Amino acid sequence: xxxxxxxxxxxxxxxxxxxxxxxxxxxxxxxxxxxxxxxxxxxxxxxxxxxxxxxxxxxxxxxxxxxxxxxxxxxxxxxxxxxxxxxxxxxxxxxxxxxxxxxxxxxxxxxxxxxxxxxxxxxxxxxxxxxxxxxxxxxxxxxxxxxxxxxxxxxxxxxxxxxxxxxxxxxxxxxxxxxxxxxxxxxxxxxxxxxxxxxxxxxxxxxxxxxxxxxxxxxxxxxxxxxxxxxxxxxxxxxxxxxxxxxxxxxxxxxxxxxxxxxxxxxxxxxxxxxxxxxxxxxxxxxxxxxxxxxxxxxxxxxxxxxxxxxxxxxxxxxxxxxxxxxxxxxxxxxxxxxxxxxxxxxxxxxxxxxxxxxxxxxxxxxxxxxxxxxxxxxxxxxxxxxxxxxxxxxxxxxxxxxxxxxxxxxxxxxxxxxxxxxxxxxxxxxxxxxxxxxxxxxxxxxxxxxxxxx
Amino acid sequence: xxxxxxxxxxxxxxxxxxxxxxxxxxxxxxxxxxxxxxxxxxxxxxxxxxxxxxxxxxxxxxxxxxxxxxxxxxxxxxxxxxxxxxxxxxxxxxxxxxxxxxxxxxxxxxxxxxxxxxxxxxxxxxxxxxxxxxxxxxxxxxxxxxxxxxxxxxxxxxxxxxxxxxxxxxxxxxxxxxxxxxxxxxxxxxxxxxxxxxxxxxxxxxxxxxxxxxxxxxxxxxxxxxxxxxxxxxxxxxxxxxxxxxxxxxxxxxxxxxxxxxxxxxxxxxxxxxxxxxxxxxxxxxxxxxxxxxxxxxxxxxxxxxxxxxxxxxxxxxxxxxxxxxxxxxxxxxxxxxxxxxxxxxxxxxxxxxxxxxxxxxxxxxxxxxxxxxxxxxxxxxxxxxxxxxxxxxxxxxxxxxxxxxxxxxxxxxxxxxxxxxxxxxxxxxxxxxxxxxxxxxxxxxxxxxxxxxxxx
Numbered sequence: 001x002x003x004x005x006x007x008x009x010x011x012x013x014x015x016x017x018x019x020x021x022x023x024x025x026x027x028x029x030x031x032x033x034x035x036x037x038x039x040x041x042x043x044x045x046x047x048x049x050x051x052x053x054x055x056x057x058x059x060x061x062x063x064x065x066x067x068x069x070x071x072x073x074x075x076x077x078x079x080x081x082x083x084x085x086x087x088x089x090x091x092x093x094x095x096x097x098x099x100x101x102x103x104x105x106x107x108x109x110x111x112x113x114x115x116x117x118x119x120x121x122x123x124x125x126x127x128x129x130x131x132x133x134x135x136x137x138x139x140x141x142x143x144x145x146x147x148x149x150x151x152x153x154x155x156x157x158x159x160x161x162x163x164x165x166x167x168x169x170x171x172x173x174x175x176x177x178x179x180x181x182x183x184x185x186x187x188x189x190x191x192x193x194x195x196x197x198x199x200x201x202x203x204x205x206x207x208x209x210x211x212x213x214x215x216x217x218x219x220x221x222x223x224x225x226x227x228x229x230x231x232x233x234x235x236x237x238x239x240x241x242x243x244x245x246x247x248x249x250x251x252x253x254x255x256x257x258x259x260x261x262x263x264x265x266x267x268x269x270x271x272x273x274x275x276x277x278x279x280x281x282x283x284x285x286x287x288x289x290x291x292x293x294x295x296x297x298x299x300x301x302x303x304x305x306x307x308x309x310x311x312x313x314x315x316x317x318x319x320x321x322x323x324x325x326x327x328x329x330x331x332x333x334x335x336x337x338x339x340x341x342x343x344x345x346x347x348x349x350x351x352x353x354x355x356x357x358x359x360x361x362x363x364x365x366x367x368x369x370x371x372x373x374x375x376x377x378x379x380x381x382x383x384x385x386x387x388x389x390x391x392x393x394x395x396x397x398x399x400x401x402x403x404x405x406x407x408x409x410x411x412x413x414x415x416x417x418x419x420x421x422x423x424x425x426x427x428x429x430x431x432x433x434x435x436x437x438x439x440x441x442x443x444x445x446x447x448x449x450x451x452x453x454x455x
Numbered sequence: 456x457x458x459x460x461x462x463x464x465x466x467x468x469x470x471x472x473x474x475x476x477x478x479x480x481x482x483x484x485x486x487x488x489x490x491x492x493x494x495x496x497x498x499x500x501x502x503x504x505x506x507x508x509x510x511x512x513x514x515x516x517x518x519x520x521x522x523x524x525x526x527x528x529x530x531x532x533x534x535x536x537x538x539x540x541x542x543x544x545x546x547x548x549x550x551x552x553x554x555x556x557x558x559x560x561x562x563x564x565x566x567x568x569x570x571x572x573x574x575x576x577x578x579x580x581x582x583x584x585x586x587x588x589x590x591x592x593x594x595x596x597x598x599x600x601x602x603x604x605x606x607x608x609x610x611x612x613x614x615x616x617x618x619x620x621x622x623x624x625x626x627x628x629x630x631x632x633x634x635x636x637x638x639x640x641x642x643x644x645x646x647x648x649x650x651x652x653x654x655x656x657x658x659x660x661x662x663x664x665x666x667x668x669x670x671x672x673x674x675x676x677x678x679x680x681x682x683x684x685x686x687x688x689x690x691x692x693x694x695x696x697x698x699x700x701x702x703x704x705x706x707x708x709x710x711x712x713x714x715x716x717x718x719x720x721x722x723x724x725x726x727x728x729x730x731x732x733x734x735x736x737x738x739x740x741x742x743x744x745x746x747x748x749x750x751x752x753x754x755x756x757x758x759x760x761x762x763x764x765x766x767x768x769x770x771x772x773x774x775x776x777x778x779x780x781x782x783x784x785x786x787x788x789x790x791x792x793x794x795x796x797x798x799x800x801x802x803x804x805x806x807x808x809x810x811x812x813x814x815x816x817x818x819x820x821x822x823x824x825x826x827x828x829x830x831x832x833x834x835x836x837x838x839x840x841x842x843x844x845x846x847x848x849x850x851x852x853x854x855x856x857x858x859x860x861x862x863x864x865x866x867x868x869x870x871x872x873x874x875x876x877x878x879x880x881x882x883x884x885x886x887x888x889x890x891x892x893x894x895x896x897x898x899x900x901x902x903x904x905x906x907x908x909x910x911x912x
Contacts, residue, residue: 041539045712048542050512051535053528054791057518062493071495075518086498093494096572098580100490128538136542152712152833187713187833194715196832233681264487265594266631268638346485346493384828384840386858388631389638393860393909395838413836415862415909417681453681453909 005035005057005162007174013083014166017061021087022168026063026094028106029087030167030302033059033077034342036159041131043154043184046143048135051128058343059083063090067103070094071346104328109170112305117292120206123158123178131156134211138184141215146188146223152197154184156211163297163340171303179294180204182211188222196397196412198222199243199378203436205292221377225398228412231454237373238416238450239366239402242437245445247382249354252390252420254439257286257311258337258349259326266388268421272317278424280315281359287441288336288352294436301340301347309335311354315425323349356442359430363444366431368405374452375400375407379416390420396452415453423447456610458522459529463506464612467533471507471549472612475748476500476520477790479605479621480568486579486598488587494572499605501790504529508536510546516791550774550781552751554614559745561620563650567602570651575600578659579626585663586630590671595631602651607748607790615750623741623893624653625883628662632670639673639857641666641842642827646883646893649739669825669843676857679844679908685820686861687813687847687902690880692823692839694896697731698801698886699829700837700865702896705733705758705766706784706796707773715835715866716764723762725869728806728901731759733768735783735799741883742801742894744786748794751783762869770796788890798886803898806875813874813902815850821908822847823861835865838909860909868903876900 014031021029035057042050058075061083070093074086135156142151162176183201187194200218202209240248261267269277278284288306290296297306302324310318322330323338326349339350361369376396385392396416401408431444456474463469483495502525503516513536515528540546567575579598586596602624609617625646632639643666647653688696704714711717716724735753737743744753749771758766769777770785773796785794814822825843840860846853876899886894 039535044708047544048511048539049547050514050793051539052514052516052793053531053535054515055517055528056791068491069493071493072497073495074498076498076500076520078519078521082498089496093496093572097494097576098491100492102490128535129541132538132541150713189713192718194713194834196834196836260487265633344497346495380830380832380836381828381838381840381860381862383830384826384838384860386638386640386827388640389858391858393840393858395832395836395862397832397834397836412834413862413864413907415681415838415860415907417909451681453907455907 004037004160010164011166011172011174014164016080017059017083017087018166018168020084021061021063021091024087024091025065026091028064028168030062030106030165031059032340032343033164035162038157038159039128039131040155040157041135043135043139043151046151048132056342059086060343061087061090062346063094065091065094067099068094068097069100070097073343102329106167106169107171107302107304107324107334110305112173112298113289115289115296115298118177118205118296120178122207123180124160126158131158134182134209138182138211138215141212142184142186142219145216145219148188148190149186149219149222150189152185152187156182165299165303167303173299173303175298177297178205180207180209182209182214184214184218186218186222188226190226193226195222195225198225198398203294221398225410227410229409231401231411231414233454234452235449236452237370238447239373239375240445240447241377242435242440242442243378244376245442246437246440247379248392248420249440250438251383251385251387253424254351254354255387256390257320259320259322260349262320263326263329268388268390269317273319275317276315277317277421278312278315279427281430282312282315282424282427283357284312285309285355286311286321286337286351287355290353290355293353295352295439300336301338304334304336304338306336306352321349321351323347351439354440356440358432358434358443361429361431363431363433364405366429366444366446367402369429370446371404373402375402392420393417413455417451417453423450456608459504459525460610460612463529463533469506469508469533473505474502474610475790476502476608477605479603481601481603482567482572482575484575484579484600486583488596489580489583491576494576499789502528503790504532505793506532506536507547508533509540510543511536511540512547513539514793547772548775549771552771552781555750556616559619561622563622565651566604567624567651568604578654581659582628582663585660586667589664589667592632592634592671592674593630593667594633597629598626600626609748609750611750617746617750619746622648622650624651628666630666630670632674634674637674639670641670644883646741647739648741648743672855673857676855679821679856679859681909683905684908685817685904686906687822687900689824689900690878690897691825691882692841693803693898693901694882695826695829695839697803697898698798698896699831699839701731701869702733702798702801703831704835704865705768707767707769707777708796709833710767711773711776712833714833720764722764724764724866725759725762726872727762728875729759729762729869729872730804732757732804733798733801737800737881740800740881740895742799747783747785748787749781749785751781751785753783753799756782768796768798770794786892788892792890795888795890797888797892798894800881800895802881802896803875803901805877805879805899808874808876810876810900813876813900814847814852817847818849820847821856821859822852831865836862837865838862861906862909863907868906871904872901873904874902
């Protein structure tokens with residue numbers, strides 16, 4: 001096994017690189033080092049078939065000359081010469097590029113807040129045998145739940161991630177965390193009838209997985225999705241589970257709150273700070289410091305401190321999310337939302353843990369509160385939404401007709417049509433069952449009046 | 456590499472081992488309006504080792520080309536395989552394949568590695584300027600540019616050794632337009648394995664105009680009606696339909712996983728007009744290559760012939776299950792990850808209709824010209840989001856329509872194809888299946904008797 005990098009070693013390399021860039025003509029410079037070690041055990045078609053170990057590390061360098069930004073990266077960190085060669089490439093790119101008149105410098109030094117629940121030594125110590133054991137437990141639980149199911153694919157994985165950053169304005173930081181996940185995708189089959197793929201997962205920062213639950217839930221959903229009935233085309237009340245909500249928000253609203261989109265006239269929320277943009281029961285934070293959050297770190301992709309930013313309070317839009325560049329353009333401070341795809345990219349703005357505060361009703365009470373509704377677990381085609389206007393036209397699958405608090409039957413191929421911004425205004429109730437899915441932390445939501453195209 | 460293969464056999468008792476290595480240089484640009492956000496260059500070198508041990512796979516990858524860490528990776532791969540094999544019931548077997556030795560040299564007229572960053576910046580900012588100058592209602596333009604030039608190396612314990620130059624040039628251009636409360640969005644992609652000469656035919660002006668015009672035309676577009684309608688699909692939409700709605704179901708791993716195709720092989724699943732290929736041999740196309748990442752030559756694979764499903768896309772593992780030969784569809788995005796079954800250039804073969812002939816019998820329907828995104832499920836439910844559509848009224852193309860999407864069941868829809876055109880276009884794209892693969896898809900214009908149209912709210 002290649003050893004995880006030590007804090008003093010990576011910071012010393014990063015400092016060396018920044019210094020080398022300055023000596024060779026950079027006016028500002030930054031080095032970002034990323035290391036990840038991932039082990040995965042994979043399931044295919046009902047059995048454990050493979051296992052993988054992936055080590056990825058590298059350095060990304062931003063260098064500025066006359067306000068023109070050059071960037072270079074390399075995944076070869078064995079000799080300082082390799083890093084130096086990357087610096088020279090970044091400088092060459094900067095010299096070839098065009099100056100940016102809005103550039104106001106890399107971030108300056110600020111203290112980071114402490115975060116909890118993002119590193120667990122137990123995850124690092126997990127043996128491959130323990131990963132296999134968890135995968136077997138997940139499979140067994142699925143098969144026990146219903147005989148008609150086939151676990152199509154799944155995995156159990158554990159990762160160790162380290163990030164370090166140094167820039168020429170005194171920013172210097174090192175952070176490490178762990179990530180552990182198990183997931184299972186299942187189809188059920190009966191007499192030539194195939195259910196849609198049904199998916200369940202756990203993703204945590206500490207070793208807190210429940211593979212039996214994941215297997216059971218995915219199997220239950222697939223079996224329930226087998227028998228479908230037609231529903232009519234009409235506006236309906238819709239309950240979105242966290243998956244469906246996350247899919248619809250990711251390609252629309254989560255872009256609309258990015259300062260970059262707002263400043264470049266690509267956000268439907270432009271100019272709406274202080275206005276009502278959602279139902280008054282909606283309060284949402286971008287919480288980069290959330291305990292055990294999937295996207296919780298001490299600092300962001302350019303070394304600005306992570307923070308908790310109110311985005312929507314009781315339906316009123318309070319703030320957008322910023323990186324250093326977009327914040328300085330408006331004379332503001334970064335909200336710590338600069339994000340990196342490891343060492344491979346320049347930073348972009350992304351939400352951290354977009355936390356929609358839960359309500360008080362249990363999921364059963366939420367279903368029982370309406371005469372009829374469509375309960376949607378996942379949608380197909382959310383990525384084909386109009387990313388700017390927020391209009392979507394997607395297939396709800398798996399989805400169930402709910403009547404008087406009871407799941408009546410599954411539906412197939414039913415479409416949901418609307419605009420995410422209308423959807424957010426039409427939220428009438430929130431359940432108390434929040435969970436982490438991708439960039440959101442949210443409960444089930446009940447929405448009035450979504451157009452449902454029946455089949 | 457040869458040493459690793461030998462070591463695996465001698466020290467770990469591994470019978471089948473594959474070693475892949477990669478040397479790669481990337482150049483990327485992000486342009487927002489006319490501002491160059493960053494000019495980026497990167498090096499990605501590394502090695503991957505895959506072993507088959509007692510019927511289970513072990514895989515390890517690491518970003519280095521040095522011996523010592525590679526031997527550690529080999530140890531990892533063997534250990535991982537041993538652990539994974541502990542509970543295997545149906546051991547994995549590989550279809551036989553004749554070993555190849557070859558060296559594939561890129562023959563770009565304009566190798567992107569020899570084009571200066573200044574010239575690339577100039578091409579991209581020209582596109583951006585063309586978009587922004589097209590109409591005052593254009594509010595934004597984002598361009599992502601990527602070229603990657605490198606060599607991959609493949610060796611296995613059966614004696615294959617393949618060195619392959621890899622070259623990709625790609626750009627994505629998006630434009631937004633706004634008038635009153637209406638916001639529109641338009642996307643174009645350019646992709647080629649030929650070289651930078653792609654921009655000689657797809658000139659910055661052509662690309663820029665095409666992207667901007669769509670965003671502007673959409674401003675006056677009306678929402679579609681929801682429901683079932685007759686439709687004519689343009690080559691771009693046919694491509695994404697063939698890829699998403701049918702192609703994924705015909706990837707042998709997904710077929711085995713229970714896709715609705717599984718019990719239909721050899722049976723009629725589409726109208727007589729439908730013939731579909733997945734073809735890795737189209738010269739210069741974005742999804743073309745000579746050998747896949749298991750060392751199997753890419754081929755032109757017939758999937759549907761005159762409505763009958765005759766083949767699937769295979770790697771060596773699924774080929775063994777079906778007792779056929781691999782079709783050369785095993786692709787890995789890069790050295791970090793293992794090869795999985797991916798499409799290459801997937802298309803419907805042309806027939807004999809003209810667009811006019813297809814339109815003339817339609818009293819009311821939709822012409823879907825360009826897609827925004829698509830997705831399918833194993834149960835055969837597909838969805839394709841549309842970025843450019845028009846009404847068809849009394850046999851003629853009418854008013855533009857915005858934010859439509861079509862859906863349906865793949866098999867029902869394939870049976871409803873009642874006319875296939877004689878034109879043909881292939882469009883580059885990127886396909887996600889855990890990993891990203893560069894592909895093309897396309898075909899001629901086709902007419903479908905009925906699809907479900909998701910109207911606007």
